[in-house]
Amino acid sequence: xxxxxxxxxxxxxxxxxxxxxxxxxxxxxxxxxxxxxxxxxxxxxxxxxxxxxxxxxxxxxxxxxxxxxxxxxxxxxxxxxxxxxxxxxxxxxxxxxxxxxxxxxxxxxxxxxxxxxxxxxxxxxxxxxxxxxxxxxxxxxxxxxxxxxxxxxxxxxxxxxxxxxxxxxxxxxxxxxxxxxxxxxxxxxxxxxxxxxxxxxxxxxxxxxxxxxxxxxxxxxxxxxxxxxxxxxxxxxxxxxxxxxxxxxxxxxxxxxxxxxxxxxxxxx
Amino acid sequence: xxxxxxxxxxxxxxxxxxxxxxxxxxxxxxxxxxxxxxxxxxxxxxxxxxxxxxxxxxxxxxxxxxxxxxxxxxxxxxxxxxxxxxxxxxxxxxxxxxxxxxxxxxxxxxxxxxxxxxxxxxxxxxxxxxxxxxxxxxxxxxxxxxxxxxxxxxxxxxxxxxxxxxxxxx
Numbered sequence: 001x002x003x004x005x006x007x008x009x010x011x012x013x014x015x016x017x018x019x020x021x022x023x024x025x026x027x028x029x030x031x032x033x034x035x036x037x038x039x040x041x042x043x044x045x046x047x048x049x050x051x052x053x054x055x056x057x058x059x060x061x062x063x064x065x066x067x068x069x070x071x072x073x074x075x076x077x078x079x080x081x082x083x084x085x086x087x088x089x090x091x092x093x094x095x096x097x098x099x100x101x102x103x104x105x106x107x108x109x110x111x112x113x114x115x116x117x118x119x120x121x122x123x124x125x126x127x128x129x130x131x132x133x134x135x136x137x138x139x140x141x142x143x144x145x146x147x148x149x150x151x152x153x154x155x156x157x158x159x160x161x162x163x164x165x166x167x168x169x170x171x172x173x174x175x176x177x178x179x180x181x182x183x184x185x186x187x188x189x190x191x192x193x194x195x196x197x198x199x200x201x202x203x204x205x206x207x208x209x210x211x212x213x214x215x216x217x218x219x220x221x222x223x224x225x226x227x228x229x230x231x232x233x234x235x236x237x238x239x240x241x242x243x244x245x246x247x248x249x250x251x252x253x254x255x256x257x258x259x260x261x262x263x264x265x266x267x268x269x
Numbered sequence: 270x271x272x273x274x275x276x277x278x279x280x281x282x283x284x285x286x287x288x289x290x291x292x293x294x295x296x297x298x299x300x301x302x303x304x305x306x307x308x309x310x311x312x313x314x315x316x317x318x319x320x321x322x323x324x325x326x327x328x329x330x331x332x333x334x335x336x337x338x339x340x341x342x343x344x345x346x347x348x349x350x351x352x353x354x355x356x357x358x359x360x361x362x363x364x365x366x367x368x369x370x371x372x373x374x375x376x377x378x379x380x381x382x383x384x385x386x387x388x389x390x391x392x393x394x395x396x397x398x399x400x401x402x403x404x405x406x407x408x409x410x411x412x413x414x415x416x417x418x419x420x421x422x423x424x425x426x427x428x429x430x431x432x433x434x435x436x437x438x439x
Contacts, residue, residue: 013318020326020347027333027340028399047334054289110337112299114401117337 048151051108052121059105059248066248073137102126102252104134107151111184111244116158118142120250123150133206133213133253139241140164140219141250143212152252157219158184158244165210166219166238169203171196177204177219177238184244186223189236196234198225204238211255276308280328283308288335291424299413302420305332305342306392307428309350310385313370318354325350338400345396349388356391360384373429385425389418 104122122128124147134141134154142156143164155162158179166189167174173196179187189204202222208215224237287305294301308328312321329343336342357371360380373381397413 013322016319016322017347017351020322021344024326024329024340024344024347028338028344029340029402051335 048107048119048121048148051119052105055105055107062246062248069137100127100254102128102254103249104128104152104252105249106247109244109247111158114181115160116156116244118154118156118247120144120152120154120252121150122252123147123152125149127254128152128252129254131212133217134250135213135217135253136242136247136250138218138243140166140206140213140217141242141244141247144252156244157187157240157242164213164219165207166204167207168192168196168198168222169205169216173198174207174209175233175236185240187220187238187240189222189238190228190233192234192236194227194232194234198222198234198236200225204236211261213253214255276324279308279311280324284328284331287332292336294420299409300416300420302417302424303393303396304421304424304428306346306349306388306421307425309346309353309392310388310425311371312350312353314354314357314368318351321350321353322347341396341399344399345392348395349392352391353388356384356387359387372433374433381429382426385429386418386422389421389425390414393418393421 102122104120104126106118107121108119110116110118118141120128120134128144128147130144130146132144134144134156140157142154142159142162144152145155146153157164157177160179160181162177162179164177165174166177173192175189175192177187177189192198200222204219204222206213206215206217206219218241220238220240220242222236223239226235226237228235283305287303291302291304305328309321309325312324325346326343329341329346332342332346333339357369360383361369361376369375371381371384376384393414397410397417401410401413
Protein backbone atom coordinates (compact mmCIF):
# COMPACT_ATOMS: atom_id res chain seq x y z
CA UNK A 1 0.00 0.00 0.00
CA UNK A 2 2.80 2.33 0.99
CA UNK A 3 4.71 1.67 -2.20
CA UNK A 4 1.58 2.23 -4.25
CA UNK A 5 1.18 5.66 -2.64
CA UNK A 6 4.83 6.47 -3.28
CA UNK A 7 4.35 5.44 -6.84
CA UNK A 8 1.32 7.68 -7.23
CA UNK A 9 3.13 10.65 -5.70
CA UNK A 10 6.18 10.08 -7.88
CA UNK A 11 4.08 10.08 -11.01
CA UNK A 12 1.61 12.75 -9.94
CA UNK A 13 2.93 14.91 -12.76
CA UNK A 14 1.32 12.50 -15.22
CA UNK A 15 -2.10 13.29 -13.75
CA UNK A 16 -1.25 16.98 -13.81
CA UNK A 17 -0.31 16.61 -17.46
CA UNK A 18 -3.60 14.92 -18.30
CA UNK A 19 -5.60 17.56 -16.42
CA UNK A 20 -3.78 20.46 -18.11
CA UNK A 21 -4.17 18.92 -21.56
CA UNK A 22 -7.88 18.31 -21.05
CA UNK A 23 -8.25 21.88 -19.84
CA UNK A 24 -6.47 23.22 -22.94
CA UNK A 25 -8.48 21.08 -25.32
CA UNK A 26 -11.74 22.12 -23.68
CA UNK A 27 -10.65 25.74 -24.15
CA UNK A 28 -9.66 25.01 -27.74
CA UNK A 29 -12.75 23.16 -28.88
CA UNK A 30 -15.36 24.29 -26.37
CA UNK A 31 -15.20 28.00 -27.04
CA UNK A 32 -17.74 28.58 -29.75
CA UNK A 33 -19.74 31.11 -27.84
CA UNK A 34 -18.60 34.49 -29.12
CA UNK A 35 -19.01 36.19 -25.75
CA UNK A 36 -16.48 33.87 -24.17
CA UNK A 37 -14.22 34.37 -27.14
CA UNK A 38 -14.39 38.10 -26.54
CA UNK A 39 -13.15 37.53 -23.03
CA UNK A 40 -10.22 35.44 -24.14
CA UNK A 41 -9.15 37.73 -26.96
CA UNK A 42 -8.13 41.31 -26.70
CA UNK A 43 -11.61 42.63 -26.09
CA UNK A 44 -10.89 41.83 -22.49
CA UNK A 45 -9.54 44.99 -21.04
CA UNK A 46 -6.12 43.84 -19.81
CA UNK A 47 -4.83 42.56 -23.11
CA UNK A 48 -6.90 45.19 -24.90
CA UNK A 49 -5.08 48.03 -23.22
CA UNK A 50 -1.69 46.44 -23.90
CA UNK A 51 -2.61 45.99 -27.55
CA UNK A 52 -3.63 49.64 -27.58
CA UNK A 53 -0.25 50.67 -26.18
CA UNK A 54 1.45 48.86 -29.07
CA UNK A 55 -0.80 50.45 -31.65
CA UNK A 56 -0.20 53.87 -30.11
CA UNK A 57 3.30 53.60 -31.52
CA UNK A 58 2.10 52.40 -34.90
CA UNK A 59 -0.29 55.35 -35.19
CA UNK A 60 2.48 57.90 -35.55
CA UNK A 61 3.92 56.20 -38.59
CA UNK A 62 0.56 56.40 -40.35
CA UNK A 63 -0.36 59.99 -39.51
CA UNK A 64 0.41 61.41 -42.92
CA UNK A 65 -1.64 58.80 -44.76
CA UNK A 66 -4.55 59.04 -42.31
CA UNK A 67 -4.54 62.79 -42.90
CA UNK A 68 -4.77 62.30 -46.64
CA UNK A 69 -7.72 59.96 -46.14
CA UNK A 70 -9.50 62.52 -43.98
CA UNK A 71 -8.93 65.37 -46.43
CA UNK A 72 -10.23 63.22 -49.27
CA UNK A 73 -13.27 62.27 -47.26
CA UNK A 74 -13.91 65.90 -46.38
CA UNK A 75 -13.77 66.81 -50.03
CA UNK A 76 -16.19 64.04 -50.91
CA UNK A 77 -18.64 65.07 -48.21
CA UNK A 78 -18.47 68.67 -49.29
CA UNK A 79 -19.22 67.79 -52.87
CA UNK A 80 -22.17 65.71 -51.71
CA UNK A 81 -23.40 68.64 -49.68
CA UNK A 82 -23.45 70.90 -52.73
CA UNK A 83 -25.34 68.35 -54.78
CA UNK A 84 -28.31 68.42 -52.44
CA UNK A 85 -30.93 71.08 -52.70
CA UNK A 86 -32.15 72.54 -49.42
CA UNK A 87 -35.30 70.45 -49.13
CA UNK A 88 -33.32 67.28 -49.75
CA UNK A 89 -30.94 68.14 -46.95
CA UNK A 90 -33.82 68.62 -44.58
CA UNK A 91 -35.37 65.29 -45.55
CA UNK A 92 -32.05 63.51 -45.33
CA UNK A 93 -31.35 65.08 -41.97
CA UNK A 94 -34.61 63.71 -40.64
CA UNK A 95 -33.65 60.19 -41.70
CA UNK A 96 -30.15 60.60 -40.36
CA UNK A 97 -31.32 61.73 -36.94
CA UNK A 98 -31.59 58.14 -35.72
CA UNK A 99 -28.13 57.36 -37.05
CA UNK A 100 -24.91 57.84 -35.16
CA UNK A 101 -21.34 57.36 -36.21
CA UNK A 102 -18.74 56.43 -33.63
CA UNK A 103 -15.08 56.83 -34.56
CA UNK A 104 -12.79 54.15 -33.15
CA UNK A 105 -9.25 52.96 -33.62
CA UNK A 106 -8.20 49.40 -34.46
CA UNK A 107 -5.84 48.27 -31.72
CA UNK A 108 -5.44 44.62 -32.61
CA UNK A 109 -5.87 42.93 -35.94
CA UNK A 110 -5.06 39.82 -37.95
CA UNK A 111 -5.51 38.96 -41.62
CA UNK A 112 -3.61 35.73 -42.08
CA UNK A 113 -5.69 33.32 -40.04
CA UNK A 114 -8.65 31.29 -41.27
CA UNK A 115 -10.97 33.22 -38.99
CA UNK A 116 -9.71 36.70 -38.28
CA UNK A 117 -10.86 39.06 -35.57
CA UNK A 118 -9.94 42.59 -34.67
CA UNK A 119 -10.31 44.76 -31.61
CA UNK A 120 -11.36 48.41 -31.60
CA UNK A 121 -10.96 50.82 -28.69
CA UNK A 122 -14.63 51.74 -28.17
CA UNK A 123 -17.09 49.74 -26.11
CA UNK A 124 -20.51 49.88 -24.46
CA UNK A 125 -19.43 53.04 -22.61
CA UNK A 126 -19.24 54.78 -25.98
CA UNK A 127 -22.49 53.27 -27.21
CA UNK A 128 -21.04 50.43 -29.26
CA UNK A 129 -23.21 47.33 -29.29
CA UNK A 130 -23.20 43.88 -30.81
CA UNK A 131 -24.41 43.88 -34.41
CA UNK A 132 -23.17 47.31 -35.46
CA UNK A 133 -21.40 47.72 -38.79
CA UNK A 134 -17.79 48.87 -39.04
CA UNK A 135 -16.35 50.68 -42.07
CA UNK A 136 -13.77 53.29 -42.92
CA UNK A 137 -13.24 55.86 -45.65
CA UNK A 138 -12.32 53.18 -48.19
CA UNK A 139 -15.11 50.67 -47.49
CA UNK A 140 -16.80 48.01 -45.40
CA UNK A 141 -14.74 46.26 -42.71
CA UNK A 142 -16.99 44.02 -40.62
CA UNK A 143 -19.51 43.69 -37.81
CA UNK A 144 -19.17 44.11 -34.02
CA UNK A 145 -19.77 40.71 -32.41
CA UNK A 146 -19.08 41.49 -28.77
CA UNK A 147 -18.34 44.57 -26.75
CA UNK A 148 -16.84 45.12 -23.36
CA UNK A 149 -16.84 48.40 -21.46
CA UNK A 150 -14.15 50.09 -23.50
CA UNK A 151 -13.22 47.62 -26.23
CA UNK A 152 -15.17 45.72 -28.86
CA UNK A 153 -14.45 42.64 -30.88
CA UNK A 154 -15.10 42.97 -34.62
CA UNK A 155 -15.59 40.10 -37.03
CA UNK A 156 -14.20 41.45 -40.32
CA UNK A 157 -15.08 40.28 -43.84
CA UNK A 158 -11.95 38.11 -43.52
CA UNK A 159 -13.74 35.59 -41.32
CA UNK A 160 -15.48 32.45 -42.52
CA UNK A 161 -18.59 33.31 -40.49
CA UNK A 162 -19.15 36.78 -41.87
CA UNK A 163 -21.88 37.32 -44.42
CA UNK A 164 -22.71 40.83 -45.59
CA UNK A 165 -25.72 41.69 -47.68
CA UNK A 166 -24.32 43.48 -50.76
CA UNK A 167 -25.43 44.53 -54.23
CA UNK A 168 -24.03 45.74 -57.51
CA UNK A 169 -24.06 49.53 -57.38
CA UNK A 170 -26.91 51.07 -59.32
CA UNK A 171 -28.91 47.84 -59.56
CA UNK A 172 -31.12 45.91 -57.20
CA UNK A 173 -29.30 42.62 -57.71
CA UNK A 174 -28.09 41.65 -54.30
CA UNK A 175 -26.29 38.72 -52.72
CA UNK A 176 -24.20 37.82 -49.73
CA UNK A 177 -20.54 38.61 -49.48
CA UNK A 178 -18.50 35.81 -47.95
CA UNK A 179 -14.82 35.08 -47.57
CA UNK A 180 -13.30 31.74 -48.55
CA UNK A 181 -10.05 32.10 -46.62
CA UNK A 182 -6.55 32.56 -47.97
CA UNK A 183 -6.25 35.73 -50.03
CA UNK A 184 -7.07 38.74 -47.79
CA UNK A 185 -7.89 40.94 -50.78
CA UNK A 186 -10.65 38.86 -52.39
CA UNK A 187 -14.10 37.71 -51.27
CA UNK A 188 -17.04 36.12 -53.05
CA UNK A 189 -20.50 37.54 -53.69
CA UNK A 190 -23.00 34.68 -53.64
CA UNK A 191 -26.66 34.22 -54.53
CA UNK A 192 -26.85 36.89 -57.22
CA UNK A 193 -29.38 35.59 -59.79
CA UNK A 194 -27.93 34.31 -63.07
CA UNK A 195 -29.82 36.79 -65.26
CA UNK A 196 -28.29 39.82 -63.55
CA UNK A 197 -26.05 41.99 -65.66
CA UNK A 198 -22.76 42.03 -63.83
CA UNK A 199 -19.50 43.04 -65.41
CA UNK A 200 -15.91 43.02 -64.28
CA UNK A 201 -15.13 46.41 -62.80
CA UNK A 202 -18.61 47.04 -61.38
CA UNK A 203 -18.67 48.42 -57.86
CA UNK A 204 -20.16 46.32 -55.05
CA UNK A 205 -21.87 48.24 -52.24
CA UNK A 206 -23.93 47.44 -49.13
CA UNK A 207 -27.69 47.07 -49.52
CA UNK A 208 -28.74 48.73 -46.31
CA UNK A 209 -31.46 46.06 -45.90
CA UNK A 210 -30.36 45.28 -42.40
CA UNK A 211 -29.65 48.21 -40.16
CA UNK A 212 -26.05 47.03 -39.75
CA UNK A 213 -24.69 49.25 -42.53
CA UNK A 214 -26.03 52.33 -44.26
CA UNK A 215 -26.81 51.87 -47.94
CA UNK A 216 -24.14 52.32 -50.63
CA UNK A 217 -20.99 51.87 -48.57
CA UNK A 218 -18.34 50.51 -50.94
CA UNK A 219 -17.39 46.87 -50.46
CA UNK A 220 -15.13 46.38 -53.47
CA UNK A 221 -15.06 45.90 -57.24
CA UNK A 222 -16.02 42.86 -59.31
CA UNK A 223 -12.89 41.06 -60.51
CA UNK A 224 -14.42 37.92 -62.04
CA UNK A 225 -17.88 36.59 -62.90
CA UNK A 226 -18.69 32.89 -63.33
CA UNK A 227 -21.81 30.77 -63.36
CA UNK A 228 -21.99 28.88 -60.07
CA UNK A 229 -22.17 25.11 -60.01
CA UNK A 230 -25.93 24.98 -59.35
CA UNK A 231 -26.49 27.09 -62.47
CA UNK A 232 -29.07 29.47 -61.05
CA UNK A 233 -26.78 32.01 -59.50
CA UNK A 234 -23.55 33.79 -60.28
CA UNK A 235 -20.25 33.32 -58.57
CA UNK A 236 -18.77 36.79 -58.37
CA UNK A 237 -15.25 37.43 -57.14
CA UNK A 238 -14.91 40.80 -55.45
CA UNK A 239 -11.60 42.47 -54.84
CA UNK A 240 -12.09 44.20 -51.52
CA UNK A 241 -11.81 47.96 -51.22
CA UNK A 242 -10.29 47.85 -47.76
CA UNK A 243 -6.71 46.77 -47.15
CA UNK A 244 -7.23 44.82 -43.95
CA UNK A 245 -3.57 44.53 -43.17
CA UNK A 246 -3.39 48.28 -42.77
CA UNK A 247 -6.21 49.72 -40.68
CA UNK A 248 -6.18 52.81 -38.49
CA UNK A 249 -9.36 54.71 -37.70
CA UNK A 250 -12.74 53.20 -38.42
CA UNK A 251 -16.38 54.27 -38.15
CA UNK A 252 -18.97 52.27 -36.28
CA UNK A 253 -22.49 52.68 -37.61
CA UNK A 254 -25.04 52.81 -34.82
CA UNK A 255 -28.63 53.02 -35.90
CA UNK A 256 -31.54 52.70 -33.59
CA UNK A 257 -33.88 50.35 -35.35
CA UNK A 258 -37.52 51.31 -35.67
CA UNK A 259 -39.39 49.36 -32.95
CA UNK A 260 -41.98 48.39 -35.55
CA UNK A 261 -39.35 46.43 -37.51
CA UNK A 262 -38.17 44.65 -34.37
CA UNK A 263 -41.77 43.76 -33.56
CA UNK A 264 -42.29 42.30 -37.05
CA UNK A 265 -39.09 40.27 -36.86
CA UNK A 266 -40.13 38.89 -33.49
CA UNK A 267 -43.42 37.68 -34.95
CA UNK A 268 -41.47 35.72 -37.57
CA UNK A 269 -39.52 33.88 -34.90
CA UNK B 270 13.81 31.93 -5.28
CA UNK B 271 16.59 33.23 -7.46
CA UNK B 272 16.03 30.56 -10.08
CA UNK B 273 12.31 31.23 -9.93
CA UNK B 274 12.80 34.94 -10.62
CA UNK B 275 15.25 34.23 -13.41
CA UNK B 276 12.82 31.81 -15.00
CA UNK B 277 10.02 34.32 -14.58
CA UNK B 278 12.23 36.85 -16.36
CA UNK B 279 12.68 34.46 -19.27
CA UNK B 280 8.93 33.83 -19.23
CA UNK B 281 8.14 37.55 -19.60
CA UNK B 282 10.91 37.99 -22.17
CA UNK B 283 9.77 35.20 -24.53
CA UNK B 284 6.11 36.16 -24.09
CA UNK B 285 6.80 39.80 -24.98
CA UNK B 286 8.99 38.89 -27.99
CA UNK B 287 6.28 36.54 -29.22
CA UNK B 288 3.34 38.91 -28.70
CA UNK B 289 4.86 42.21 -29.75
CA UNK B 290 7.09 41.05 -32.55
CA UNK B 291 6.87 37.47 -33.81
CA UNK B 292 3.06 37.15 -33.87
CA UNK B 293 3.05 39.92 -36.46
CA UNK B 294 5.42 38.06 -38.75
CA UNK B 295 3.57 36.06 -41.34
CA UNK B 296 5.79 35.12 -44.28
CA UNK B 297 3.95 33.93 -47.40
CA UNK B 298 0.74 33.93 -45.42
CA UNK B 299 1.47 31.05 -43.08
CA UNK B 300 4.97 31.01 -41.68
CA UNK B 301 5.04 32.25 -38.09
CA UNK B 302 8.01 31.62 -35.80
CA UNK B 303 7.03 30.34 -32.34
CA UNK B 304 10.16 31.26 -30.45
CA UNK B 305 8.45 31.12 -27.05
CA UNK B 306 9.25 27.40 -26.68
CA UNK B 307 12.74 28.65 -25.77
CA UNK B 308 11.55 28.68 -22.15
CA UNK B 309 10.70 24.98 -22.34
CA UNK B 310 13.86 24.10 -24.28
CA UNK B 311 15.91 25.56 -21.45
CA UNK B 312 14.20 23.61 -18.62
CA UNK B 313 16.96 22.05 -16.51
CA UNK B 314 17.02 18.63 -14.91
CA UNK B 315 16.74 20.06 -11.40
CA UNK B 316 13.17 21.08 -12.07
CA UNK B 317 10.18 19.11 -10.87
CA UNK B 318 8.16 17.57 -13.70
CA UNK B 319 4.94 19.16 -12.45
CA UNK B 320 6.70 22.53 -12.28
CA UNK B 321 7.73 22.21 -15.91
CA UNK B 322 4.15 21.42 -16.92
CA UNK B 323 2.74 24.42 -15.04
CA UNK B 324 5.28 26.88 -16.43
CA UNK B 325 4.58 25.69 -19.97
CA UNK B 326 0.82 25.67 -19.50
CA UNK B 327 0.68 29.23 -18.19
CA UNK B 328 3.05 30.51 -20.86
CA UNK B 329 0.77 28.96 -23.48
CA UNK B 330 -2.30 30.41 -21.81
CA UNK B 331 -0.86 33.94 -21.73
CA UNK B 332 0.05 33.71 -25.43
CA UNK B 333 -3.43 32.38 -26.21
CA UNK B 334 -5.01 35.40 -24.57
CA UNK B 335 -3.12 37.68 -26.91
CA UNK B 336 -3.57 35.73 -30.11
CA UNK B 337 -7.25 34.87 -29.70
CA UNK B 338 -6.65 31.13 -29.78
CA UNK B 339 -7.87 29.78 -26.41
CA UNK B 340 -6.09 26.54 -25.52
CA UNK B 341 -4.01 26.20 -28.67
CA UNK B 342 -0.62 27.30 -27.33
CA UNK B 343 -1.42 25.91 -23.88
CA UNK B 344 -2.05 22.41 -25.26
CA UNK B 345 1.03 22.26 -27.47
CA UNK B 346 3.36 23.85 -24.90
CA UNK B 347 2.22 21.51 -22.11
CA UNK B 348 2.79 18.50 -24.33
CA UNK B 349 6.28 19.73 -25.18
CA UNK B 350 7.12 20.21 -21.49
CA UNK B 351 5.93 16.65 -20.82
CA UNK B 352 8.32 15.09 -23.36
CA UNK B 353 11.22 17.54 -22.86
CA UNK B 354 13.21 15.42 -20.34
CA UNK B 355 12.90 12.36 -22.57
CA UNK B 356 14.18 14.26 -25.59
CA UNK B 357 17.10 15.72 -23.64
CA UNK B 358 18.09 12.17 -22.62
CA UNK B 359 18.26 11.19 -26.29
CA UNK B 360 21.17 13.58 -26.72
CA UNK B 361 23.24 13.16 -23.54
CA UNK B 362 24.53 10.18 -21.58
CA UNK B 363 22.29 9.18 -18.71
CA UNK B 364 24.77 9.97 -15.92
CA UNK B 365 25.26 13.49 -17.24
CA UNK B 366 21.54 14.11 -17.34
CA UNK B 367 21.39 14.23 -13.55
CA UNK B 368 22.54 17.84 -13.55
CA UNK B 369 22.02 19.41 -16.88
CA UNK B 370 21.18 22.88 -18.10
CA UNK B 371 20.49 22.27 -21.80
CA UNK B 372 22.75 24.43 -24.00
CA UNK B 373 25.52 24.13 -26.56
CA UNK B 374 28.15 24.49 -23.84
CA UNK B 375 26.87 21.57 -21.76
CA UNK B 376 25.62 19.27 -24.52
CA UNK B 377 27.97 20.15 -27.37
CA UNK B 378 26.98 22.19 -30.40
CA UNK B 379 25.70 19.45 -32.65
CA UNK B 380 23.67 17.47 -30.09
CA UNK B 381 22.12 20.71 -28.89
CA UNK B 382 21.15 21.69 -32.44
CA UNK B 383 19.60 18.25 -32.95
CA UNK B 384 17.74 18.62 -29.67
CA UNK B 385 16.42 22.05 -30.71
CA UNK B 386 15.30 20.70 -34.06
CA UNK B 387 13.40 17.73 -32.62
CA UNK B 388 11.73 19.91 -29.99
CA UNK B 389 10.68 22.47 -32.59
CA UNK B 390 9.37 19.95 -35.11
CA UNK B 391 7.38 18.20 -32.41
CA UNK B 392 5.84 21.36 -31.01
CA UNK B 393 5.07 22.90 -34.40
CA UNK B 394 3.49 19.69 -35.72
CA UNK B 395 1.11 19.51 -32.76
CA UNK B 396 0.47 23.25 -32.87
CA UNK B 397 -0.39 23.44 -36.56
CA UNK B 398 -2.46 20.24 -36.56
CA UNK B 399 -4.55 21.57 -33.65
CA UNK B 400 -4.80 24.96 -35.30
CA UNK B 401 -6.03 23.65 -38.65
CA UNK B 402 -8.65 21.22 -37.33
CA UNK B 403 -10.81 20.26 -39.20
CA UNK B 404 -7.88 19.09 -41.28
CA UNK B 405 -8.28 20.14 -44.88
CA UNK B 406 -5.19 20.62 -46.95
CA UNK B 407 -2.30 18.39 -45.86
CA UNK B 408 0.24 19.99 -48.16
CA UNK B 409 -0.37 23.44 -46.67
CA UNK B 410 -0.08 21.96 -43.18
CA UNK B 411 3.29 20.39 -44.00
CA UNK B 412 4.51 23.66 -45.52
CA UNK B 413 3.46 25.54 -42.39
CA UNK B 414 5.29 23.09 -40.12
CA UNK B 415 8.46 22.94 -42.19
CA UNK B 416 8.97 26.66 -42.76
CA UNK B 417 7.87 27.76 -39.30
CA UNK B 418 10.21 25.16 -37.79
CA UNK B 419 13.04 26.54 -39.87
CA UNK B 420 12.37 30.08 -38.73
CA UNK B 421 11.94 29.19 -35.05
CA UNK B 422 15.13 27.10 -35.22
CA UNK B 423 17.11 30.02 -36.60
CA UNK B 424 15.75 32.33 -33.90
CA UNK B 425 16.76 29.86 -31.18
CA UNK B 426 20.27 29.37 -32.59
CA UNK B 427 20.70 33.16 -32.57
CA UNK B 428 19.38 33.33 -28.99
CA UNK B 429 21.83 30.60 -27.90
CA UNK B 430 24.69 32.47 -29.54
CA UNK B 431 23.72 35.68 -27.78
CA UNK B 432 23.41 34.09 -24.33
CA UNK B 433 26.75 32.28 -24.85
CA UNK B 434 28.64 35.43 -25.81
CA UNK B 435 27.09 37.43 -22.96
CA UNK B 436 27.94 34.76 -20.37
CA UNK B 437 31.53 34.34 -21.60
CA UNK B 438 32.12 38.06 -21.17
CA UNK B 439 31.38 37.83 -17.47
